[in-house]
Amino acid sequence: xxxxxxxxxxxxxxxxxxxxxxxxxxxxxxxxxxxxxxxxxxxxxxxxxxxxxxxxxxxxxxxxxxxxxxxxxxxxxxxxxxxxxxxxxxxxxxxxxxxxxxxxxxxxxxxxxxxxxxxxxxxxxxxxxxxxxxxxxxxxxxxxxxxxxxxxxxxxxxxxxxxxxxxxxxxxxxxxxxxxxxxxxxxxxxxxxxxxxxxxxxxxxxxxxxxxx
Amino acid sequence: xxxxxxxxxxxxxxxxxxxxxxxxxxxxxxxxxxxxxxxxxxxxxxxxxxxxxxxxxxxxxxxxxxxxxxxxxxxxxxxxxxxxxxxxxxxxxxxxxxxxxxxxxxxxxxxxxxxxxxxxxxxxxxxxxxxxxxxxxxxxxxxxxxxxxxxxxxxxxxxxxxxxxxxxxxxxxxxxxxxxxxxxxxxxxxxxxxxxxxxxxxxxxxxxxxxxx
Numbered sequence: 219x220x221x222x223x224x225x226x227x228x229x230x231x232x233x234x235x236x237x238x239x240x241x242x243x244x245x246x247x248x249x250x251x252x253x254x255x256x257x258x259x260x261x262x263x264x265x266x267x268x269x270x271x272x273x274x275x276x277x278x279x280x281x282x283x284x285x286x287x288x289x290x291x292x293x294x295x296x297x298x299x300x301x302x303x304x305x306x307x308x309x310x311x312x313x314x315x316x317x318x319x320x321x322x323x324x325x326x327x328x329x330x331x332x333x334x335x336x337x338x339x340x341x342x343x344x345x346x347x348x349x350x351x352x353x354x355x356x357x358x359x360x361x362x363x364x365x366x367x368x369x370x371x372x373x374x375x376x377x378x379x380x381x382x383x384x385x386x387x388x389x390x391x392x393x394x395x396x397x398x399x400x401x402x403x404x405x406x407x408x409x410x411x412x413x414x415x416x417x418x419x420x421x422x423x424x425x426x427x428x429x430x431x
Numbered sequence: 432x433x434x435x436x437x438x439x440x441x442x443x444x445x446x447x448x449x450x451x452x453x454x455x456x457x458x459x460x461x462x463x464x465x466x467x468x469x470x471x472x473x474x475x476x477x478x479x480x481x482x483x484x485x486x487x488x489x490x491x492x493x494x495x496x497x498x499x500x501x502x503x504x505x506x507x508x509x510x511x512x513x514x515x516x517x518x519x520x521x522x523x524x525x526x527x528x529x530x531x532x533x534x535x536x537x538x539x540x541x542x543x544x545x546x547x548x549x550x551x552x553x554x555x556x557x558x559x560x561x562x563x564x565x566x567x568x569x570x571x572x573x574x575x576x577x578x579x580x581x582x583x584x585x586x587x588x589x590x591x592x593x594x595x596x597x598x599x600x601x602x603x604x605x606x607x608x609x610x611x612x613x614x615x616x617x618x619x620x621x622x623x624x625x626x627x628x629x630x631x632x633x634x635x636x637x638x639x640x641x642x643x644x
């Protein structure tokens with residue numbers, strides 16, 4: 219059993235990580251919206267950016283309630299999350315949408331692996347911050363339709379998704395190495411076994427939307 | 432008295448202009464948030480970006496209700512609004528915040544000049560899309576504090592604000608020349624007299640926040 223102090227550090231690190239991920243997702247999605255060439259694409263990406271910002275604000279408010287400085291809680295994760303985005307710059311809107319779908323799904327998978335180890339209140343906050351307001355399903359449909367209509371695009375997006383998952387696991391590994399609080403959430407299973415499961419789920423999702431692997 | 436058809440074109444042009452202005456403001460503010468170096472600044476600009484996007488969505492929904500294609504309604508204004516932003520790229524966060532304050536205030540002033548000429552329903556939509564949820568006052572306070580603390584900054588921001596109002600009037604002139612529907616909203620007064628009044632109000636605002644002119 220963890221002590222109260224350690225439970226509080228875990229909460230701060232978990233919320234700090236998610237807050238940093240959400241604020242950065244806002245910036246990146248908004249930049250993708252800015253680069254999109256059609257109004258339709260701008261608006262889809264803009265809405266996803268706004269959703270990420272709203273989730274960031276809720277996490278920041280929870281951190282303040284815990285008595286934490288939100289910026290201090292986010293700072294340890296800034297570099298790894300920034301690297302993930304630097305190494306995965308979408309070339310166009312369909313890659314940007316694939317990135318939202320892949321990255322949000324992986325973040326949710328990581329959380330499923332950790333959910334058993336946190337208290338009910340923490341779980342509620344995290345689940346709210348990962349709720350996608352139905353966009354995952356809409357994105358999956360849109361990507362499946364695009365892949366079915368164009369086999370070369372399906373192949374390009376398959377490679378792109380593979381790169382995204384590789385980057386995500388690499389940065390997650392850095393974070394787990396740096397933050398004992400978060401590594402501990404994986405429990406008995408260990409980080410490597412969890413990564414294997416995250417990868418399996420990713421592969422299954424890619425098959426569902428007909429991306430070539 | 433205007434015909435029903437002309438009233439409907441006026442509404443479409445007015446909502447299209449504002450929708451285009453709000454979507455573009457979202458993109459620019461989000462990009463400014465991305466460039467900001469502190470979390471605090473990122474979050475202030477991010478919130479302003481999210482507010483602009485939400486107002487854009489409401490205007491788009493009203494255009495759809497009118498039976499208009501929102502993208503077609505926005506397109507005539509894309510170039511002038513894009514030019515405004517291209518010619519007024521903030522160098523840092525305090526210039527970005529000055530730009531939000533100056534541009535939103537001028538947009539509201541233009542509207543005050545036109546409000547008498549539109550029907551009550553149109554007026555309600557426009558007023559909602561210009562409502563600032565109190566941010567104008569917060570921005571004014573922050574800018575005044577910054578100017579009072581640093582006379583050189585006050586002088587730089589004063590010049591910056593002057594450039595912003597010049598660009599805004601120049602693009603407004605282009606729009607009034609292109610769209611008879613919108614020029615007609617100014618009524619008897621004429622475009623030049625209205626510009627004079629907008630400029631007077633701008634100058635008075637700059638004095639209130641102690642920016643050197």
